[in-house]
Amino acid sequence: MSAVTAPVALVRRRPPASVRRKRFLLAVANHSLLIAAxxxxxxxxxxILLTSLMTNNQALSTSLWPHPIRWSNFYDVFTKAPFWRWALNTLQYSVLATIGLVLSxxxxxxxxxxLRWRGRQVSFLIVLIALMLPPQVTVVPLYVxxxxxxxxxxxxxVILPNWFGDAFSIFLLRQFFLTIPEEYLDAARVDGCGELRIVATVVTRLAKPAIAAVALxxxxxxxxxxxxxxxxxxxxxxxxxxxxxxxxxxxxxxxQWNLTMAATLLVMAPVIVLFFLAQRAFVEGVTLTGVKG
Amino acid sequence: MKRVATVSVLLVASLALAACGGSSKSSSSKRVNLTLWAGWSAGTHELKAFKSLVDEYNAKQKKIHVKVVGDINDTKIVAAIRSGTAPDIVSSFNSYNVGNYCGTGAWIDLSPYLKKDHIDVNEFPPATRYYTQYGGKRCALPLLADTYGLYYNKTLFANAGIKRPPKTISELTADVKKLTQRSSDGTIQVAGLDPLIGFYENVPERWSTSFNVKWLKPGGTSSDIADDPGWRKLFEWQKSLVDWYGYGKLVRFQSGLGDEFSASQAFEKGKLAMNLDGEWRVAFIADEVPHLNYGTAPMPVDDAHPELYGSGYINGTIIGIPKGKKHNDEAWQVVKYLTTDPHFLAQFSNKIRNVPTTKAALRSSEIQPDPHFSTFLKIFSNPHSTTSPIMASGVAYTNFVQSFFTKWQGSNGQGLEGKLRSLAKELDAQVKQAGGGGSAVP
Amino acid sequence: MRLRPAADAGAVSVPASPALARRPGKRRAAWRRRRLVLLLMSPWIVGFTVFFGYPLVMSVYLSFTHYDLLSSPRWIGTANYRYLFHDDPQVWTAVKNTLWYIAVAVPLQVLFAFGIALMLARARRGVGIFRTIFYLPALAPPVAATLGFVYILNPATGPVNVLLGHLGVQGPLWFHDPHWSKPALVALTVWGVGNTMVIFLAAVLDVPRHLYESAELDGAGVFSRLRWVTLPSISPVILFAVVFNVIQGLQYFTQAYVAAGVAAGQASQAADVTAVNLGYPQDSTLFYPVLLYQHGFTDFQMGYASAMSVLLLVVSFAITLVIVLNSRRWVYQAAPR
Structure with a gap:
């Protein structure tokens, strides 16, 4: 590595003025494109935000800027619809499903x-196939x-199936588990840990980022x-x-559209807040999915 | 711990019994709780009206307590019955799925109950009698009916110098052209009438009486849509009017209008000079824009069939009992009350301005007269008024026709004949796939 | 977060060789091993059997029956398939719509994700902020995002057409025009390209610097570096994105369902018949899963819906297989790093 970088660093030290100007222009173009996008x-x-602050009549007109600004739309959403109930149901689904999914x-x-065992490759292949097939394929008999x-x-x-392993999470966790150095596990084995204990303690501790990503x-x-x-x-x-x-x-x-957009923002909000709280875990998790195994 | 729980449950139960009040007969302790699903929306005055009248029923007797759940549509009803989560009593806003409900046994046959209680089905007007049965099974009863007519804005009529609502299709066409207002760039400001299928209440069957259309070939269940001259006229007239506006202009206009059941409905806002709508709009207007200067009239009819003027399309709310529930006898008591009690029907009709569905209720002195509403009572009793056919494939049947129509109105208007032939074939195949036939509208 | 490339490198060697297993102690150990594997795998074994294997078999069986969930399934042979391939006027439309969507949306997703990732990789300032902005839409719940788009693209009052109007351009009818409804949905998809973008960005940043530098020394310009260094290095990730997005395309439902319902409902509540709104306008957003939903769960033709799902099974299997097999030709097989 260092053998390669050394000469390059020499070359890079002082590029000619024309090259520098070209690089500068490229950077400006690049940034302008980025800003536009x-x-x-x-x-x-x-x-969506602007509309959520409009009055009924204004939402049916062509004006873009809310006038007057109606913050009370966000309050009205809760009086018009059982928003809290929906939120609680969502929470119930999310929490119960996520716990079951991680545990299984x-x-x-x-x-x-x-672990090396006969049928392992086939089993993994089946997981991959399950991952790839659209849920619509099995939906009719499941409904029945x-x-x-x-x-x-x-x-x-919608909750219970998560307690029996989820193909995507299994795939993602497997990819991560492959990267755990054998020495850690061996150390635990020498200490007399059974494989179950190893899964419950060592692996879980080492794979925290992956488990966080799966939960997320x-x-x-x-x-x-x-x-x-x-x-x-x-x-x-x-x-x-x-x-x-x-x-x-x-x-x-x-x-009208004003209240609909207020409700829309309210539904978007929890995810966006969560993102800012756990930005690192998000990006790492997404990156993890893209790495081919 | 467990014992404590049991004791407290008993205690609460006895308190609840005591709270039932003086008449502590044994029957009151066995009061049956029933759930009833209805289509009326919590966002409107209609559900409130229905609930208050059902509460009146709850107070009247001690055996049954009915709880009303609103905002139900056919998709929910069908799903609930299939999955075994249906309530004790269901009602649907319309009869499209009766072929499905009766044919599959999803709603139980009410004939034995009618017979036991000596109720003569001829007490229900003919159209409602037809759309509550299929395949020899009467699995539903009518709970107020809907008829459709023309609403017109008298102020806009006066401004355009039009004296009376149109009676024929050619008068309608001329009036529409006079009443439509455009801005300088051609954008529609006020439409004389929005002829696009899919707009508000505008679906093909609502025009059926105006053009005297026939759905099925005589004596059979195969579609007559390709051979019946009425359908041809309807398709051609509607397309020519859409093209007069410009299809795109009309779509753009209508995408800026308020929701049908909101206070920003376009006719109520004066954005439509005429509108095809159901009789309930009378109550909505009274509720939301009481000062609107408007009139109601039967739908204009084909110039070649002046005798049809005065008739209209009929459909309505139906009510029945889903299969596999425990309290069918009690549910029947409720259904019987809601569909045959003249006081209930008249009061409910007054509140939501739907048409009463027994002969006794139609004559009831409790019905408050209203000039706008009486138009619809007349349409309802017109012998030429009709409804859509009840087919085994349920609502999918009329949906096919509607979906064909929406394609037609946006097309180049060529090759109607051939298109109708394949539509007829598709309809027949669909009915066959659904495992059954249908029955022609009498 | 760097992952070591795959393979069995890390797997524990379970002493499964027959020579060793012959000794009684070892045999017991092997049995314990097997029990352990069974125990660990048990959630998946149960889950697979109940939620995957069984319904798959049942789907095939039900596809030969007439079944409305009220009376027991009635065997009707191949009638469902005949209706599916010959008579159902909507199936072809649904298949074409789905293929159109996949053919347009997937390349655009890859293109946008790659383009943005490249720009981000070159940017010197504000990378964090930009990355957040591009990623945010991917977080917007599909229903919320769809509602937002239907409003923003409202032909009469939506901001996009209003702004176009100020420029003197009459905007299209978007979700109300059968020619524009699918492009509008594709725009919604591309807006939510964040996940793919983040994966691409990580892959682009992962390309070893020295490869670029030696290419530059060889006189390669910006584009040939892109073509000969960047693309081959990240081709496995592109394959992943293509496969993933094709699979998503095959099950495309939520956005189409919501957009059609809201756009149609805005004008019509005609008789409150929701099924007629599916595919609005003019069946242009009637994707295969939407049609399957309609037949199965609004008409409750469970037998026919099963026939449709069997067809979906075969097609999605075939498409995935074709992509993966062909990928060997263009995916750069990296030597172990």
Whole structure:
């Protein structure tokens, strides 16, 4: 490494003026493009915010700037719709699903990554296939099954499957477990730890970032999930989650765009706040998914 | 610990019993709680009206307590019945799915109950009698009906120098052109009438009486849509009016309008000079824009069929009992009350301005007269008024026609004949796939 | 966070060789091993059987029946498939819409993610802020983002058309025009490209510097460096993004469902028949999963919906297979780093 960098550093020390100017212009062009793109990416948020502060009549007009500014829209959203109930249902789904998913996926991923047994490759392949197939493929018989168990209309059909390993999380954790140096595990084995203890303590401690990422993704997924809650709780508003409530908010409560956009912002807010609190974990987690195993 | 819990449960229970008040007969302790699903929305005055009248029923007797849940649509009803989570009583805003409900047994057959209680089905007006049964099973009863007519803004009419609402399609077309106002760049400001299918209440079947259309070939269940001259006229007239506006201009205009059931509804805001709508709009206008100067009239009809003037499309709320519930007898008591009690029907009709659905209630002196509303009572009793066919494939049948129509209105307007032929074929295949037939509108 | 490339390098060697297992103590150890594996794998074994294997088999069975969930399934042979391939007028539309979406959205996602990642990798200042801005839309819950887009692209009062109007351009009808509704959905997808972008950025930053520098020494310009250094180095990540986004495309539902419902509902609540709004306008947003939902869960034709899901199974399997097999041709096989 150092053998290569040394001569290059020499070359780099003082590029000719023309090259420097070219680099400077390139940087300016690059930054202008970035700023333009950033404005385009931010614009929808800004328009949503502006509309959420408008009056009913103004939301039906072509004006862009709210006048007068109606902060009370954000309050009205809660009086028009059972927003708190939706939020609580969402929390229930997210928390129960995430706990189950982590508890069930870690051991499976460990077995796939660090133990050698017959059928391991095949099992991993099946996990990958399960990961790739659209959920619509199995949805009809599953619905029939939950209907027979009289659980349609509740959130259990969307929560319970998470307690039996989730293909994506297993895949992600396995990739991470592969990178744990054998010495750590051997040290634990020498100390007389059984494999179960190793999973519960050493691996869990070493894989904290990966587990955090998996939990984060699970939270995001459940928070955003629409298809399955629609399927299983569509007819029972008591168990609606935020995404479902928001999608019906406009037609059910006969509201205009201003309140709809206020509700939209309220649904976006928790995720965005979470992002700023755990930015590092997010970016690391996303990066982790992209690394091919 | 467990014992403490048991004791406290008993204590609470006995308190609750005591709270039931003086008449502590054994029956009061067994009061049956029933849940009823209804389509009326919590965002409107309608659900409040229904709930207050149901509360009146709850107070009247001690055996049954009914809890009303609003904002229900057919998708929810169907899903709930299939998954076994349906309430004790369901009602739907319309009859489109009756073929499905009766045909599959999702709603139980009410005939034995009607017979036991000696209720003559002829007490229900003919159209409502038709759309509450399928395949020999009467699985629903009408709970007020909807009829459709023309709402017109008298101020805008006067400004345009028009004296009376149009009676024929050609008068309608001429009036629409006179009433439409555009700004200098061609943007529509006020539309004479928005003919786009899919707009507010504007769906193909609501025009069926105006053009005397036939859905099915005589004596069969195969579609007549390609051969019936009425349909052809409807498609061609609607397309020519859409093209007069410009399809894109019309879509742009309508995407800026308020929601149908909000206080910003376009007719109430004066953005539409005429509008096809149901009789309930009378109550909405009274509630939201009481000073609006408007009138109601039957829909204009095909110039070749002047005798049809005065008729209109009929559909309505239906109510029934889902399969697999425990309290069918009690549920029937509620259904019977809601569909046959003249006092209830008249009061409810007064509050939400829907058409009463028994002959007794139609004659009831409790019905408050209202010139706007009486138009719809007349349309309802017109012998030419009709409804849509009840087919095994349920709402998917009329949906196919509507979805065809929305494609047609945005097309170049060529090759209607061939397109209708394939539509007819698709409709027939759909009915067959759904495993059954249908029944022609009488 | 650097990951060591794969493989069995780290796996524990379980003493499974037959020679060793012959000794009774070792055999017991092997049995204990097997029990351990079973125990660790048990959640997945149960989950796979109940939530994957069983429904898959049932789907195939149900696809040969007429089943409305009220009476038991009735065997009707291949009637569902006949209706699927010959009579259902909407299936072809749904298939075409889905393929169109995948063919347009996936390349655009890769292009945008790659472009932004490159710009970010070159930027000297404000990388953190820019990265946050580009990533934020990916966080917006799909339903919320869709609602936002339907409003912003409202033909009459939406900000985009209002701004276009100020420039003297009449904006399109977006979600109300069958030619523009899918492009509008693609715009929504591209807006949420953040996840792919972050992965690409990490990969671009991961390309060893010395490769660029030796390329520069060889006289390679900006574009040939891009072509011969950057692209090959990150091609595995591109493959990942393509496969992932194609899979997402095959199950595209939420945004299409919400956009059609809201855009149509804005004008119409005609008879409160929600199913007719699916695919609005004119079936242009009727994607395969949306149609499957309609047949299965608004019409409750469970047999027919099963036939549709069997077709989806076959097609998604085939598409994924084709991509992965072809990838060997263009994905740079990195020597172990």
């Amino acid at each position: 950033a404005v385009a990416f931010l614009a929808p948020f800004i328009f 996926s870690v051991p499976v991923a460990y077995a796939l990554a660090r 099954m939950w209907a027979k168990l009289h659980l349609v209309g509740t959130l259990w059909p 993704f699970s939270f995001l997924y459940t928070f955003n999930d629409f298809f399955l809650p629609l399927l299983y709780t569509g007819e029972n508003p008591h168990h609606w989650v935020l995404s479902l409530g928001l999608s019906e908010f406009r037609s059910l409560h006969q509201v």
